[in-house]
Amino acid sequence: DIQMTQSPSSVSASVGDRVTITCRASQGISSWLAWYQQKPGKAPKLLIYAASSLQRGVPSRFSGSGSGTDFTLTISSLQPEDFATYYCQQANSFPLTFGGGTKVEIK
Amino acid sequence: QVQLQESGPGLVKPPETLSLTCTVSGDSISTYYLSWIRQPPGKGLEYIGYISYSGSINYNPSLKSRVTISVDTSKNQFSLKLSSVTAADTAVYYCARLYNYGYGDAFDIWGQGTMVTVSS
Numbered sequence: 001d002i003q004m005t006q007s008p009s010s011v012s013a014s015v016g017d018r019v020t021i022t023c024r025a026s027q028g029i030s031s032w033l034a035w036y037q038q039k040p041g042k043a044p045k046l047l048i049y050a051a052s053s054l055q056r057g058v059p060s061r062f063s064g065s066g067s068g069t070d071f072t073l074t075i076s077s078l079q080p081e082d083f084a085t086y087y088c089q090q091a092n093s094f095p096l097t098f099g100g101g102t103k104v105e106i107k
Numbered sequence: 108q109v110q111l112q113e114s115g116p117g118l119v120k121p122p123e124t125l126s127l128t129c130t131v132s133g134d135s136i137s138t139y140y141l142s143w144i145r146q147p148p149g150k151g152l153e154y155i156g157y158i159s160y161s162g163s164i165n166y167n168p169s170l171k172s173r174v175t176i177s178v179d180t181s182k183n184q185f186s187l188k189l190s191s192v193t194a195a196d197t198a199v200y201y202c203a204r205l206y207n208y209g210y211g212d213a214f215d216i217w218g219q220g221t222m223v224t225v226s227s
Binding site for chain 1: 201218
């Protein structure tokens with residue numbers, strides 16, 4: 001199985017801050033990576049697919065980059081509705097696997 | 108607008124079989140790849156498996172010996188069965204569509220999730 005490691009596990013930030021979350025794969029996955037946002041008691045929501053493609057309807061302040069083993073999710077200007085937990089997921093090979101999550105908290 | 112809705116018992120006794128159904132509304136599932144994903148309380152996400160409209164199946168090897176996923180295209184439903192459950196199977200279970208964007212797969216539509224507790 002491909003292991004996905006996210007860092008940090010949590011981050012405290014203020015509205016308007018730039019936030020960057022990192023995801024590392026245990027082996028190369030090309031650009032086969034997705035990012036999700038999950039709020040408490042809700043299902044995850046797809047933000048980014050293919051490492052850098054923005055899902056329809058997702059605000060442009062979200063962006064993704066990377067290929068191979070190292071990836072980042074960036075929120076350019078944190079908004080109140082962005083406080084949530086973020087997960088990466090590799091789609092290079094089965095079983096599909098997720099990172100452990102990064103919780104973005106209010107500072 | 109496509110919607111997915113999980114249904115099934117919220118409490119299962121060990122070592123019985125957990126059975127859930129996902130009903131898809133707003134579109135035919137005839138071209139879908141439909142997946143099950145679970146999330147133990149306070150923990151991360153675990154892929155369980157998928158089934159395609161044509162019946163091709165993939166299971167997570169960690170659960171493969173206990174999992175069965177099936178599809179009923181006439182009812183626009185697909186189902187999950189997990190046998191010999193233990194407390195470790197307590198989780199929120201999600202159904203989701205696995206969509207191929209041509210250069211990446213991702214779970215683009217999710218059900219709201221259903222909590223299943225395994226306890227005697």
